[in-house]
Amino acid sequence: MEKRTVTILCSGFGLGLYIPGLLAAQRLKEKNISARVEVFENLMSKDKRDNIKKSRKAYHGNFALAQMSARMPMDIRQSIDSQLVDQLLESWLEEKKQDFIILSGHWLYVLEEYRKKNAPAAINAEILYVDCDLPPSWKSLKQYFPDYHKDYREIWLYDFENMKLQYQIPVSKSEPIPFHQRSERFIIHGGGWGMGTYRTKIPELRSRGLSLDIVAYEPQEASEGSPRDRYFMVDPDWCAWNKNRKGSHEFPPISEIIYSRPPLFFNKEEYHDLFDVTGQDRAIIGKPGAGTMMDSLASATPLIMLDPFGEHEKKNTQLWEHLGFGITYENWEKAAFSMDILESLHKNLLVGRKATVDYTEDYKNKNGLV
Numbered sequence: 001m002e003k004r005t006v007t008i009l010c011s012g013f014g015l016g017l018y019i020p021g022l023l024a025a026q027r028l029k030e031k032n033i034s035a036r037v038e039v040f041e042n043l044m045s046k047d048k049r050d051n052i053k054k055s056r057k058a059y060h061g062n063f064a065l066a067q068m069s070a071r072m073p074m075d076i077r078q079s080i081d082s083q084l085v086d087q088l089l090e091s092w093l094e095e096k097k098q099d100f101i102i103l104s105g106h107w108l109y110v111l112e113e114y115r116k117k118n119a120p121a122a123i124n125a126e127i128l129y130v131d132c133d134l135p136p137s138w139k140s141l142k143q144y145f146p147d148y149h150k151d152y153r154e155i156w157l158y159d160f161e162n163m164k165l166q167y168q169i170p171v172s173k174s175e176p177i178p179f180h181q182r183s184e185r186f187i188i189h190g191g192g193w194g195m196g197t198y199r200t201k202i203p204e205l206r207s208r209g210l211s212l213d214i215v216a217y218e219p220q221e222a223s224e225g226s227p228r229d230r231y232f233m234v235d236p237d238w239c240a241w242n243k244n245r246k247g248s249h250e251f252p253p254i255s256e257i258i259y260s261r262p263p264l265f266f267n268k269e270e271y272h273d274l275f276d277v278t279g280q281d282r283a284i285i286g287k288p289g290a291g292t293m294m295d296s297l298a299s300a301t302p303l304i305m306l307d308p309f310g311e312h313e314k315k316n317t318q319l320w321e322h323l324g325f326g327i328t329y330e331n332w333e334k335a336a337f338s339m340d341i342l343e344s345l346h347k348n349l350l351v352g353r354k355a356t357v358d359y360t361e362d363y364k365n366k367n368g369l370v
Contacts, residue, residue, distance in 0.1 A: 004099055004369060005034040007092075009111075011104035011137060012039045012240025015252070016191065016290035019272055020130050021103050022251060023169045023294070026270055027360040033369050037249045040106045041241040043088065048079045049241065075144055076106045076137070089114050099367065100125040105134075105141035108148050115151070124367065126153040128359070130290040132160040132315035157359065160315050163322045165352060167359040168297055171271045176300035176353075177279055179346045185230075186304075187278050188285040189215035191292060197307045198286055201329065205285070208337055213277055222257040231257040232274065235265040275299065283342050285329065288316040296325060297353050302345035304332050324348035 006028055010021035018039065025035040041049050092114055100111065102125060115123055127149060134142065141148050157167045186205065190198045205212060211228040214221075222231035235253040244250045251272040255263035267273055278284060279299035286292055288305045293316055296303040303326035308314040320326035325348055327341060335341055363369075 003034055005036055005095070005097065006099045006101060006363075006369070007097055008035060008037045009100060009102045009104060009107040010037055010039050010240075010249075011106055012041045013104075013137070014191065014289075015240065016130065017103045017135070017137070018240050018249075019251065019291045020128075020169055020294060021101075022249060023171060023271060024101060024128075024360055027170055027358070028364070031360065031364055031369075033364055038088070039241045039249055040104055040110075043081060043084045043110065044079050045081045045084075076140065077109055080109070085110055085113065089117055093117060096121075098123050099369075101363070102127045102152070103130065105137035105139075105148070108141055108145065125151075126155055126363070129154065129156045130294070131312040132156075132158050132319050133312040135290075135312045136310065155359070158316075158319055160319055163319060165297075165323070165356045167362065168353065168356040169294060169359050171275055171294065171298035172279075174279075176298075176346075176350060179282070179343045182282055183211075183280050185211045185213050185281045186283050186285055187213040187215070187274075187281045189292075190217070191287060191289040191309075201285065201306065210337070213281060215274070216257060219257070223259070232277065233257050233263065235263075238265075282339070283345075288313050288320060288326070290316075293320065296320070297349060297356075300346050300349035300353060302326055302342045302349065304329050304342075323352060325352060 006025075008021045008025050011017045021037050025037050028035040088110070097114075098118075098121070100123060102108070102111065111123070111125060129138070155167070157165070157169075159166050188198050188202065188205070202212065202214065206226050206228075209228075211230075213230045213232065216222045216231045216233045219233070219236070222233065232254055235255070238253050240249070240252075250269075251267045252274075253265035253267045254273045255265045257263055275295055275298070278295050278301050281301060283302045283304050284292060284296055285304045286306055287309055288303060289309065292303065295301065303320055305317050305320065305326050305328050308317050317326070317328065321328065325345060327335075327345065332338070332341065
């Protein structure tokens with residue numbers, strides 16, 4: 001029997017629809033299943049990709065602008081380079097691609113075109129939602145293509161209606177570090193694009209004597225630290241839609257920023273390196289994005305939640321709080337920044353992560369992949 005390849009369709013617009021796709025691909029490969037990641041932005045012209053970089057910088061500096069942008073529907077078809085799409089679809093036809101996992105709504109127009117070209121052969125496509133509600137790419141799609149899901153299976157990692165977990169995408173084979181064996185540090189960041197109110201909390205956290213692991217998004221940010229702080233940064237030359245020397249998409253190369261030496265950016269194939277920092281710290285402080293929730297669950301690291309980006313992250317906040325996996329920053333502040341609360345959340349996460357189904361194992365079994 002010919003070995004099938006699962007094609008995982010991601011977006012590099014933010015890392016919340018990119019890193020989960022890479023993790024799913026790695027977990028499938030570990031199960032001896034061929035998997036390949038495609039990133040939507042490679043179907044856009046260079047000028048459109050350059051505009052994304054400009055937006056990233058603008059949204060990092062202005063969270064209100066980012067939130068307003070998330071509420072505005074965008075017809076992504078205006079950004080697609082038809083010649084690049086034709087080249088990709090020809091390669092899929094040649095390789096007889098039939099198995100797809102879709103993380104970004106931007107891909108649906110491309111898949112619909114492939115479905116026509118591939119007829120009468122069927123495709124086996126599954127939409128994987130990694131938030132509690134539709135993020136912007138899916139909400140925009142729904143504005144222009146209301147019944148987009150009719151020919152696709154839909155899988156949600158989280159069942160928001162019943163306030164429970166359903167699946168997780170494992171990150172590491174290692175068990176979470178017990179709470180009291182962790183360093184007394186807190187990782188604080190703004191997700192893949194450095195968005196949100198996290199920077200406004202740093203002075204207050206420092207005044208409480210807390211040691212911070214801060215993810216910087218501009219080199220100059222790393223010069224603002226106290227002696228207790230550590231700074232980490234993704235290689236500024238790295239871009240999610242660029243492939244590495246092996247011709248594959250990769251996890252973001254990251255380095256601790258120490259001014260006595262040049263940064264040493266590196267990554268690994270198994271998972272993103274910032275996960276190791278997260279798993280050694282007492283809690284994550286940041287907005288409740290898809291990737292941050294996955295890190296929280298996989299490492300049993302409590303999430304201290306800042307202002308959400310869009311309705312989907314607002315629901316993410318509600319779920320994590322309901323399950324006892326996280327606490328809003330305001331409530332943690334009212335509790336005098338209690339460590340006992342964080343230890344309780346850690347214990348809840350230890351139980352919760354064991355109750356979920358490995359999405360990639362379930363995908364393998366239901367699709368008869370060997």
